[in-house]
Amino acid sequence: MTSAPYIALSYVDLAIASGLLVLAGGLSVILRLNIARNLAIAAIRAAVQLTLIGMVLKILFSLVSPLWTTAAALVMILLAGREIVARQHHRFTGPWAYVIGTSSMMTAATIVTTVALLSAIRPDPWFDPRFALPLLGMILGNTLNAISIALERLLSTALREKDAIEARLTLGHSRYLALSALVRDAARAGMMPIVNAMSAAGIISLPGMMTGQILAGVDPGEAVKYQILIMFLLAGSTSLGVLGAVALAVRRLSDGRHRLRLDRMRSSR
Structure with missing residues (x-):
């Protein structure tokens, strides 16, 4: 089957698409949603960040260095850990707010990405940044979101159900x-x-990676296989990250004498 030609986008095409953001901002002002400024800042931030990362990736792809690939991955993980903390209304005091989420995410993402590169995708060399960094980026994005949701739910529920938890502890x-x-x-x-x-994929939605590959001219059958692989990897990383973060959070939320330690957490606002 002949692949469809790749269609390059111009800055004019992007400017046309940005008109939808202007429309959304206008509706926000009319309806007094108070998100027009946030929407504009987010759009500018996304455009600048993506442009810069595109330039950095060009350099990394040309180097194919395990050292620089590892350094880039570490920066991505550390920044993702910051995002976990930023998304939590309730969080632990001190460095634990950052350490718990970041360590869990790093462990899960590293294991899943390494397994995928060595056993499924198998690039040569296996640490090729053209494969390793985009894959890690997708895994980090989903895992950090899952961990932040899980930690926020755990801490907010512990605060709300403090009396019930302490009653159980009192009973032994x-x-x-x-x-x-x-x-x-x-x-x-x-x-x-x-x-x-995963439940909606293929019936209600066409996931991003699959859509991107199809637009780039990849055969739909091959794009589907890659999308299935990615979704399974995301599910694995999410599960490992969430369970690890929750387990560490429980230990921090209590002590060796089996007491609830809500003094170790605070509200961000």
């Missing part, structure tokens, strides 16, 4: 048993976005 329950219902609820909340995405 261990901290793990007393918080088990909260753990299950937080884990489900964190994993629900990827479950919903």
Whole structure:
């Protein structure tokens, strides 16, 4: 089957698309939604960030260096950890707010990305940034969102159900048993976005990677296989990241004497 020709976009095409943002901003002003400024800042930030990362990726793709690929991956992970904290209304005090989410995400994303590169995609060399960095980026984006949702649900629920949890602890329950219902609820909340995405894929929505490949001229059958692989990888990373983050959060939310330690958390606003 002959691949469709690649269609290059011009800046005029992007300017036309930006008209939709202007429309959205205008509706926000008319309806007094108070998001026009945030929308404009987000759009400018996205355009600048994507332009800069495009320039950086060109350099990294030409180098094909394990050192520079690792350095770029580490920067991506550290910035993703910051985003986890920024999305939480309730968070732990001190460095734990950053450490718990970042360490869980880094472990999950590293394991899943490495397995995918070595066993499924198998580029030569296996650390080729053309494959490793885009794959890691997709995994980080979904995993950080899941972890932030799970941690926010766990901490907000613990604060709301403080009396019930302490009653269980008073009755002799261990901290793990007393918080088990909260753990299950937080884990489900964190994993629900990827479950919903997989459920809707192909029937309601055409996922981003598949759509991008098709627009770039890749055979739809091949694009489907890549999309299935990516969704399974995202599900695996999300599960590992959420469970790891929730487990660490439970230990921080209580102590060795099985007491609830809400003094170790605070509200961001």
